[in-house]
Amino acid sequence: GEDVEQSLFLSVREGDSSVINCTYTDSSSTYLYWYKQEPGAGLQLLTYIFSNMDMKQDQRLTVLLNKKDKHLSLRIADTQTGDSAIYFCAERSYNTDKLIFGTGTRLQVFP
Amino acid sequence: EPEVTQTPSHQVTQMGQEVILRCVPISNHLYFYWYRQILGQKVEFLVSFYNNEISEKSEIFDDQFSVERPDGSNFTLKIRSTKLEDSAMYFCASSGAVSGANVLTFGAGSRLTVL
Numbered sequence: 001g002e003d004v005e006q007s008l009f010l011s012v013r014e015g016d017s018s019v020i021n022c023t024y025t026d027s028s029s030t031y032l033y034w035y036k037q038e039p040g041a042g043l044q045l046l047t048y049i050f051s052n053m054d055m056k057q058d059q060r061l062t063v064l065l066n067k068k069d070k071h072l073s074l075r076i077a078d079t080q081t082g083d084s085a086i087y088f089c090a091e092r093s094y095n096t097d098k099l100i101f102g103t104g105t106r107l108q109v110f111p
Numbered sequence: 112e113p114e115v116t117q118t119p120s121h122q123v124t125q126m127g128q129e130v131i132l133r134c135v136p137i138s139n140h141l142y143f144y145w146y147r148q149i150l151g152q153k154v155e156f157l158v159s160f161y162n163n164e165i166s167e168k169s170e171i172f173d174d175q176f177s178v179e180r181p182d183g184s185n186f187t188l189k190i191r192s193t194k195l196e197d198s199a200m201y202f203c204a205s206s207g208a209v210s211g212a213n214v215l216t217f218g219a220g221s222r223l224t225v226l
Binding site: 004031033035040041042043044045048050088090092096097098099100101102103104 | 115142144146152153154155156159166167169202204206209212213214215216217218219220
């Protein structure tokens with residue numbers, strides 16, 4: 001079945017860029033998403049990318065998609081302590097509306 | 112900003128008991144979902160619901176699970192006879208349309224602990 005994998009932890013210094021990586025197996029993916037989860041809160045959609053795009057930028061966020069390698073990344077520029085959270089990658093296939101999630105990457109930002 | 116509300120935030124129950132988790136989706140949304148996350152594992156799809164019926168369900172969503180939209184605002188997940196392995200965080204989500212990106216809005220989750 002479809003699978004989505006992420007590294008579990010990332011630690012960065014405040015002001016640096018963070019890059020969170022994700023790989024997936026479904027070659028029929030239509031949309032890929034990044035969600036953020038802060039303690040005690042739900043999953044908040046940060047951004048998404050359509051599978052025929054290779055890049056999307058939204059303020060401090062840049063999503064890169066390498067469809068050939070099935071690799072998705074989220075770059076956060078000028079990372080702030082408020083960016084500390086768990087970041088989930090998710091994908092949706094063309095014939096379903098369910099999301100397949102990764103395990104989440106815990107981003108820790110230190111001063 | 113509109114939000115999805117879930118209750119209770121935490122429920123502790125004995126194995127074999129019935130549990131109902133409640134969700135109030137965003138008012139003009141038509142598509143409703145339940146996902147769950149067992150501690151340390153991935154967020155997993157359980158079920159999607161549209162037009163008062165299940166549109167898709169996963170293998171996890173067996174006969175012990177049911178969903179209902181009893182009135183115009185609530186969307187519930189019932190677990191008939193809870194097992195230890197049902198302990199998880201359960202997330203409700205809703206969306207306005209499944210075409211395009213189908214952006215889901217998630218609630219904060221209900222943590223279920225089965226003893």
